[in-house]
Amino acid sequence: MSAHRTVFFVSDRTGITAEMLGHSLITQFEGIEFKRVTLPFVDTHEKAELVAERIRQTGINDGARPLVFSTFVKNDIRDIIHIPEAHVVDFFEAFIEPLEAELGKESSHTVGKSHSIENFHEYNARIEAVNYALAHDDGIKPSDLDSADIVLVGVSRSGKTPTCLYLALQYGIKAANYPLTPDDFGQPGLPKALLPSKHKLFGLTIVPERLSQIRAERKPDSRYASIDNCRYEVAEAEAIYRAAGIPHLNTTSKSIEELASTIVHKFNLARRVY
Amino acid sequence: MSAHRTVFFVSDRTGITAEMLGHSLITQFEGIEFKRVTLPFVDTHEKAELVAERIRQTGINDGARPLVFSTFVKNDIRDIIHIPEAHVVDFFEAFIEPLEAELGKESSHTVGKSHSIENFHEYNARIEAVNYALAHDDGIKPSDLDSADIVLVGVSRSGKTPTCLYLALQYGIKAANYPLTPDDFGQPGLPKALLPSKHKLFGLTIVPERLSQIRAERKPDSRYASIDNCRYEVAEAEAIYRAAGIPHLNTTSKSIEELASTIVHKFNLARRVY
Structure with missing residues (x-):
């Protein structure tokens, strides 16, 4: 076991939801030192590639797979972050499809419905x-x-x-x-x-x-x-x-x-x- | 399709995390009217039974299965809410086991590590x-x-x-x-x-x-x-x-x-x- 694990909170928006839920989860594990990094507004392929590379590099430096908690609305950007060198959990991905089935409707995959000023x-x-x-x-x-x-x-x-x-x-x-x-x-x-x-x-x-x-x-x-x-x-x-x-x-x-x-x-x- | 869906945010704590993530998810579905109910501090079997009954009753009245977003740390209380008459999503349940495997450690299943004043x-x-x-x-x-x-x-x-x-x-x-x-x-x-x-x-x-x-x-x-x-x-x-x-x-x-x-x-x- 390594001395610490780096935890990334990544989002195409503020990352606040990823931080909150990710934090709730990791505080259930005592005796592990977590180093937290929040990367908000990752909303282009280019930014996502840089983030993926940073996560990869961190894993090598730490000698332990980083944890990544993300909330991506767009599948294509999410997929770039979803690298095998990390334990990636996307909070939307896991739930949006079952919800689509339950509601009999496709989700809009639109960024910024929450925490946006549109309302x-x-x-x-x-x-x-x-x-x-x-x-x-x-x-x-x-x-x-x-x-x-x-x-x-x-x-x-x-x-x-x-x-x-x-x-x-x-x-x-x-x-x-x-x-x-x-x-x-x-x-x-x-x-x-x-x-x-x-x-x-x-x-x-x-x-x-x-x-x-x-x-x-x-x-x-x-x-x-x-x-x-x-x-x-x-x-x-x-x-x-x-x-x-x-x-x-x-x-x-x-x-x-x-x-x-x-x-x-x-x-x-x-x-x-x- | 019914006129609206009732969405319950349920937790043994404040329910704020369930509200945030649940809200992010349902705002991805346009054209559906969601009626939101937050039920915090559901921390005993008795309270959980009452909540389960309320969800069941709401589904009957609405003529549509309620959505339930929850964050329960304790499995036994979570199980009471997990009724077939609703679409239940527990944000902890989905992620805690894979995390345990990744970290090689059991989670503490302790209520109140986040949003508590202990720190x-x-x-x-x-x-x-x-x-x-x-x-x-x-x-x-x-x-x-x-x-x-x-x-x-x-x-x-x-x-x-x-x-x-x-x-x-x-x-x-x-x-x-x-x-x-x-x-x-x-x-x-x-x-x-x-x-x-x-x-x-x-x-x-x-x-x-x-x-x-x-x-x-x-x-x-x-x-x-x-x-x-x-x-x-x-x-x-x-x-x-x-x-x-x-x-x-x-x-x-x-x-x-x-x-x-x-x-x-x-x-x-x-x-x-x-």
Whole structure:
């Protein structure tokens, strides 16, 4: 066995899909060092020949067959990459023919149906959602939460901003966020600004020790970051969620993807971007 | 043929990979209306049984076999979904065995190697990059572009902000952005603040008509949005790119994914997030 395996993600488009699925697959193999190379926009015979040669050469240098994960829509370009000196997996090739049989239709073999800007409506929804998230970050304008698809609630540094931005960019969903601050605590019920949005609130919570650690990176030795204060804020925020019946999630051991897909599923929101 | 086909994206995790690849496949089939349903976190036998029943029922209601795209790591749960009443494609199943043979190793069949927070280092890189992008949006602190991996340059509304946020969230790359304004035009060379970052500048440009349209949504009937002014600003920005030899791209017909992967590839940056 060689010291490492080189993994190529190759596509006639961005290669992002090949990267994602290929990554999911290789992380199932522990104890092997993978060296990753992404080669996007391989959309001509000439580029494909160069890539094939590079893969061949890498295999010789590594002393081990490279893995190649690809997503080619055009058969002729895919065939150039499909060299015996590598373990080549094309994610389209494997599935498109059975799908054609199932749907009783030929596929269009057209590059760029996904991740292309041809769908202006989708593009605009996305940009609008990003601008919305930026304009409504940290409750700048709580008055017009009306147009939000969803409002994330939580104490400072509990993960609201990255989750809102992810929802905007990857789903085209308008997510506002409202920070719970000490002003909101110690009084019964929801903060007044949130009452009209009650049906679309989602609460984030976090383990106080982790919160303290995150805040300390920002403001070391502050009351803001102190473990006592973090415990107090988290307990108060959770009390609000429970009293108002707001669905909530602990972000401590969740990725942004997990938070986003949980929220989208919970509120039965439609993905506007693929 | 039925009026539509229902497509299920099912996973024991977020389902995002299944959505992406499944979407890429079905967009190859024109003229069929697909109804999409994502079912994430199907991680127990009980949940899987319910999903299988729902798929079965949907097929009866639709009068056409549903398509099911899944990414299950555990064989036993995958098998429950693999019903004859649907066209089921599991993206892991198809590739994991050949990979095991190629690598001479069994896969771990462990849920959650991707999109999990277990890699704190990756998580922190990502959050840091998001905070960086927010703090350096619209050149708020051009003085400390030092720590940027990349600096996007372009006129207002040319696509800098969404691209920076995408690079941060999806790649963990620190992208700052510097808006070119009329102050920067009409003088020779790069704006002074950008000189130390010259090697990591990437320029965005856009068709003036499209820019005018985007700006008009924000400030209708303004000089800012007028076609004459947009033409002037775009011409000046492009003159700066050419004079300084800055690589640049026209964003008009590019998706955010295309912009991001082009930039990452161009500067040979390493993806820090999967």
